[in-house]
Structure formats: C-alpha cells, structure tokens
Amino acid sequence: MANLKTGEKKTKAQSMGLHTEVLTGKTQQKFFNPDEAENFYYFGTYDVDFNKRTEIDVKDMECREANKKIDDLMKEGYGTIVIKNPQGKHSLGVGILNKLNLIFEGSLGYFGVGSMDGPIVRINGRVGWSCAENMMAGKVVIEKNAGSCFGAAIRGGDLICKGSVGARTGIDQKGGTIIIGGDAGAFTGFMMQRGRIIILGDVGINLGDSMYDGTIFVGGKIGSFGSDAVEAELTDSDQDWLKRKLKVAEIGENFDVSKMTKVVAGKKLWNYDALEPTEKKGAI
Amino acid sequence: MCGIAGLIHRGNTSKVGFELQGMLQALKHRGEDSTGYALYGKTDGQNFIMRFKVGENVGEGSNSVMEDVSVYDERKKIVDGYLKDLGATIVKEERTLPYSLRYEIQYDKDLMEFSQKIESVTGVEILSMGKSLEVIKDLGNAEAVCKRYSLDKVEGTHAIGHARMATESGVDIKSAHPFWGYPFSDVSVVHNGQLTNYWNNRRVLENKGMRFMSECDSELIAVYLAEKMRNGATLEEGMKESLMGLDGVFTYFVATKDSLGMAKDTMAAKPLVLYESDDLVAMGSEEIAIRSILPQEIDTYDPFDGMVKVWQI
Numbered sequence: 283m284a285n286l287k288t289g290e291k292k293t294k295a296q297s298m299g300l301h302t303e304v305l306t307g308k309t310q311q312k313f314f315n316p317d318e319a320e321n322f323y324y325f326g327t328y329d330v331d332f333n334k335r336t337e338i339d340v341k342d343m344e345c346r347e348a349n350k351k352i353d354d355l356m357k358e359g360y361g362t363i364v365i366k367n368p369q370g371k372h373s374l375g376v377g378i379l380n381k382l383n384l385i386f387e388g389s390l391g392y393f394g395v396g397s398m399d400g401p402i403v404r405i406n407g408r409v410g411w412s413c414a415e416n417m418m419a420g421k422v423v424i425e426k427n428a429g430s431c432f433g434a435a436i437r438g439g440d441l442i443c444k445g446s447v448g449a450r451t452g453i454d455q456k457g458g459t460i461i462i463g464g465d466a467g468a469f470t471g472f473m474m475q476r477g478r479i480i481i482l483g484d485v486g487i488n489l490g491d492s493m494y495d496g497t498i499f500v501g502g503k504i505g506s507f508g509s510d511a512v513e514a515e516l517t518d519s520d521q522d523w524l525k526r527k528l529k530v531a532e533i534g535e536n537f538d539v540s541k542m543t544k545v546v547a548g549k550k551l552w553n554y555d556a557l558e559p560t561e562k563k564g565a566i
Numbered sequence: 567m568c569g570i571a572g573l574i575h576r577g578n579t580s581k582v583g584f585e586l587q588g589m590l591q592a593l594k595h596r597g598e599d600s601t602g603y604a605l606y607g608k609t610d611g612q613n614f615i616m617r618f619k620v621g622e623n624v625g626e627g628s629n630s631v632m633e634d635v636s637v638y639d640e641r642k643k644i645v646d647g648y649l650k651d652l653g654a655t656i657v658k659e660e661r662t663l664p665y666s667l668r669y670e671i672q673y674d675k676d677l678m679e680f681s682q683k684i685e686s687v688t689g690v691e692i693l694s695m696g697k698s699l700e701v702i703k704d705l706g707n708a709e710a711v712c713k714r715y716s717l718d719k720v721e722g723t724h725a726i727g728h729a730r731m732a733t734e735s736g737v738d739i740k741s742a743h744p745f746w747g748y749p750f751s752d753v754s755v756v757h758n759g760q761l762t763n764y765w766n767n768r769r770v771l772e773n774k775g776m777r778f779m780s781e782c783d784s785e786l787i788a789v790y791l792a793e794k795m796r797n798g799a800t801l802e803e804g805m806k807e808s809l810m811g812l813d814g815v816f817t818y819f820v821a822t823k824d825s826l827g828m829a830k831d832t833m834a835a836k837p838l839v840l841y842e843s844d845d846l847v848a849m850g851s852e853e854i855a856i857r858s859i860l861p862q863e864i865d866t867y868d869p870f871d872g873m874v875k876v877w878q879i
Contacts, residue, residue: 370853370854389863391852408866427867447868448868467870467871
C-alpha cells in the first residue's frame with residue numbers, strides 16, 4: 283500500500299495543482315500520489331477492452347446471479363456488456379468499480395447500478411427507487427422515467443434521467459450532477475450537501491428542504507421552497523456551465539437556461555463555510 | 567412493509583384472479599403473513615354475493631383463537647336464520663373452508679341493517695357484500711391463498727390485492743386486507759403504509775355510526791371513504807379529502823363495481839409504479855408486479871405526491 287502520510291512536504295498531486303486546499307490537523311482525505319500508483323490495488327477492478335462486446339439475457343436469473351455474471355465477464359476482459367430482459371429486477375449492476383460500458387435493454391427495479399465507481403451505463407427503460415445510490419463516479423443515462431430517491435447520496439459522476447422522476451431526488455447528495463429532463467417530485471434535494479441538480483421541468487413541494495449546500499437549477503415551476511432553501515442570482519458562469527452540461531448529457535441542448543431558477547442553501551440551519559476545511563471534510 | 571397491486575381491464579374481461587395472483591406473488595418479499603384479493607367478477611348483477619367468515623385463521627400476534635368446527639356450524643345456523651328474518655333468500659351456498667363461506671342472496675332492502683344483524687353473531691364478519699365484488703383473504707402468500715380458494719379461474723374486469731407483513735396488528739383474517747367499504751355494496755380498499763391519526767379518526771367515525779371490525783389502521787381508509795360517500799361525496803371527492811384527513815404515509819387503492827382508484831400521500835413516502843394504456847391499467851408497489859402480467863418492455867411511472875386517479879371499466 284502507498285504511504286498516505288503527507289508530512290510537511292507537498293505531494294506531487296498538490297504541486298501539480300490538483301489539490302489546492304491546505305489541510306490542517308487530522309484528515310481522512312487520501313490524496314493520490316502518481317509516484318506510488320503501481321502500489322495501489324483497487325479491489326474488484328479488471329483491465330477491460332471496450333471493443334470487446336457481449337450480451338447476456340437475465341430473464342431467468344436472480345439479481346445475484348446476473349451481477350456475478352457481469353463480474354465474470356469483466357474478468358474476461360469484456361468492456362461492453364449488454365443486459366437483455368432485466369424486466370424490472372432489483373439491484374442489477376450494483377457495486378461495479380470498473381471502467382465499463384454497460385447497457386440495459388429494458389427497465390430496472392429498485393437500487394439499480396448502486397454503489398458504482400466508474401462505469402458508463404445506459405438504461406433503455408425505466409428505473410425504480412434509489413437508482414445509482416452512492417455512485418462515486420461514472421455516468422448513467424436513463425431513457426425513460428425514474429422512481430423516488432433517484433441518485434440518493436451520490437458523491438460524483440453524472441446521473442441523467444430523460445423522463446420524470448419521483449420524490450426525494452438527490453436526497454443527501456454529496457457531489458456529482460443529477461440532470462432531469464422532465465418533472466421531479468416533492469422534497470427534491472432534501473438535505474443535499476454538495477453537487478448540483480438540474481431539472482428542466484416542474485418540481486414539487488419542499489424543494490431543497492434542509493439543504494446544507496449545493497445548487498439546484500429549475501427550468502419550470504416550483505411547488506414550494508423547503509426550509510432554508512433560497513433563490514440565488516443565476517450568473518453568466520452558471521449559464522455557461524448549464525449549457526455545457528446539458529450538451530454533454532445529450533439532453534435539453536437547446537433549452538433556454540437564462541430563464542432557470544437557481545436555488546441554494548440559506549445556511550441558517552447549518553453553515554459549512556464557518557468551519558475549517560478539515561472539519562468540512564470530516565463532516566461530509 | 568406490505569405490497570399492493572391492482573389492475574383494471576377497460577372494455578373487456580380477463581382471468582383477473584390468475585393475473586392478480588401473479589402480481590401479488592411477485593411482491594411476496596414485501597410480506598406473506600396474509601394475502602387478500604378483491605375480485606370484481608362477471609355476474610348477471612341480479613343477486614348479492616356475500617363472502618363471510620364464521621371463525622378465524624390465527625397466526626402470530628393475533629388476539630383471536632382457533633375454535634372447533636362445531637362452533638362454526640352453530641354460527642352458520644344462526645346466520646341462516648337471520649337471513650330468513652331479514653327477508654333474504656339464499657340462492658346458492660358454498661363452504662370453501664370450515665370458517666369461510668360464500669352465499670348468493672336475493673335481497674333488496676337496506677344493507678346497513680342487514681350487515682348489523684348478520685355481524686351481531688359472535689365471530690361472524692362479512693368480508694364483502696356486492697353484486698360483483700368478492701373479497702377473499704387468508705393467511706399465507708398469494709399462491710397459497712389462490713390455490714386454497716381456487717381463484718385462478720375467476721373471470722372479471724378489475725381487481726385489487728394485498729400481500730401483508732403484519733406490523734400494526736396481529737396475523738389473522740380480520741386484520742388482512744382488502745377491507746370492504748361497509749355498508750356500501752361493491753367497495754373495497756387496500757393500503758400500504760401507516761396511518762398516525764387512526765384512533766382520533768376512529769372515535770369520530772364510530773360516533774357517527776360507522777363500524778370497525780379490526781384494529782388495523784388500514785381499515786380506517788375504507789370506513790373514512792364510506793362515511794364521505796354516505797354524506798353524498800363521490801369516490802374521487804372522498805379520496806381527495808382523505809389526503810388531508812388521513813395523517814401518515816400511505817398509498818392506497820380503492821375499487822367499486824365499475825372503477826378503480828389510487829391515492830398517494832403528500833410526502834410520496836410509499837412506492838407505487840403505474841402502467842396505463844387504453845385497455846389496461848396495472849399498478850403495484852414494485853414494477854416486477856406489473857411485469858408478471860406484461861413481460862414485454864412497457865412505459866411505467868411513479869405517480870407524484872398527493873396524486874389521486876380514478877379509472878372506469
């Protein structure tokens with residue numbers, strides 16, 4: 283394992299400008315040191331070839347069997363895997379910590395592609411509750427609608443739903459971006475702590491309720507603001523970012539972002555900015 | 567956690583007993599303490615069908631007791647006598663299990679008076695009364711109950727059902743869903759969630775003359791809607807009022823002779839997936855319930871918070 287103690291000397295990552303934050307006191311943050319890359323081993327990862335493609339039919343498989351099959355195929359070097367007939371099964375494609383093109387030809391049930399770190403996923407159907415929960419990195423595109431708790435507690439990556447989503451989208455979100463092409467339900471951004479949510483359609487009641495930080499952009503009507511959620515000025519850089527993000531997300535490329543409403547935390551309930559950076563990291 | 571499912575064929579009939587069995591069995595991981603069916607069958611609409619029980623099937627946590635079959639026979643005799651007194655004629659009689667009976671009855675007077683008289687017999691509960699509705703509920707999962715009562719052959723237009731994990735009351739038939747919307751003919755309700763103002767509402771409704779048979783919070787929805795309808799509200803109006811009148815988290819379905827409705831609480835805390843087409847509406851706590859009857863790729867969605875919808879056959 284790499285030596286994670288930073289000491290007084292700056293790490294190479296910091297000297298390259300990847301991390302500008304000066305840390306004080308104890309921290310659990312582990313900075314990656316390129317000099318020691320060969321010593322790192324990320325459990326459950328494999329070298330895959332994106333041009334090596336295969337299909338599996340999971341119609342008669344339990345979710346555990348299907349997930350094991352995906353893992354076995356990655357082990358064999360397949361970088362593009364197509365899943366046929368998911369038929370609303372729960373917990374498919376969870377815990378993938380690899381670069382991978384994963385395509386679902388159909389709909390997923392609850393907890394689809396949760397706790398993943400790295401794959402690019404396309405779902406040509408609908409997803410149930412808690413899709414991509416705890417996602418660390420990667421990209422998920424859903425062609426139809428999504429259930430409640432969409433992107434709960436995600437920490438990174440892009441999560442895109444071209445249809446409408448249920449209640450509590452981005453609950454406890456800690457990073458990354460969630461983009462919704464249609465409408466979103468009640469309590470969107472509930473207790474979110476970092477990251478961004480973009481909703482092109484209308485959103486339900488209690489938007490951003492008890493949010494600590496992060497930003498929500500809404501293109502349509504807002505049912506009501508939640509506790510401590512406030513409207514903020516939509517800046518030019520916000521608009522530039524929104525245009526870029528919507529283009530990359532293959533959604534709403536021609537959407538008039540200048541009319542969007544920006545919602546942030548009023549920080550009357552909890553104010554991270556009053557804390558030292560180290561304490562911020564610890565709290566998150 | 568419980569699972570609910572419902573479907574309505576618009577303009578035609580189907581084997582709704584078999585279809586609902588598949589939907590509820592797909593949800594068995596949400597609870598298999600008991601399973602209940604409310605089936606709206608194909609009938610000539612002339613006679614009432616009364617499903618009733620003269621005893622309990624008792625599981626964990628129930629305050630009821632198992633009794634001897636001779637007690638059931640005695641109660642049945644009293645019910646038969648009361649029916650005669652009420653001017654009702656038994657056209658057909660079936661006894662599926664020692665404690666479970668199905669009568670086809672000719673009767674044209676007040677249902678409230680009828681129900682009160684029949685249920686005055688100790689241990690007797692009318693599970694449903696209607697010209698189309700039949701409520702069948704018992705302990706076990708969907709497959710077991712379907713098999714026990716031969717429901718797979720029942721043909722009809724619509725149905726709602728419930729797979730129960732008992733949390734608020736014991737495991738027995740009286741606490742199982744669906745609940746009949748007493749004293750309204752052909753009204754039934756299933757619910758997933760918890761109601762937190764059950765006792766407050768129950769006291770108010772009992773003072774207005776409404777009857778409760780169990781201590782299951784879900785029964786409140788049936789009684790609440792029945793009371794609204796008794797005062798002239800339509801089903802949809804009653805359901806919309808329930809969003810504010812009932813406190814807690816809930817998704818519930820209600821069915822009448824010719825319609826099926828759903829309501830979701832204002833926090834959208836309980837799941838529901840919905841499929842709508844011109845000739846079929848199917849819904850359930852999870853998509854896999856719908857997939858059991860529609861395995862092909864379909865468009866479904868989660869209804870939003872505070873949504874009420876009603877479909878006609």
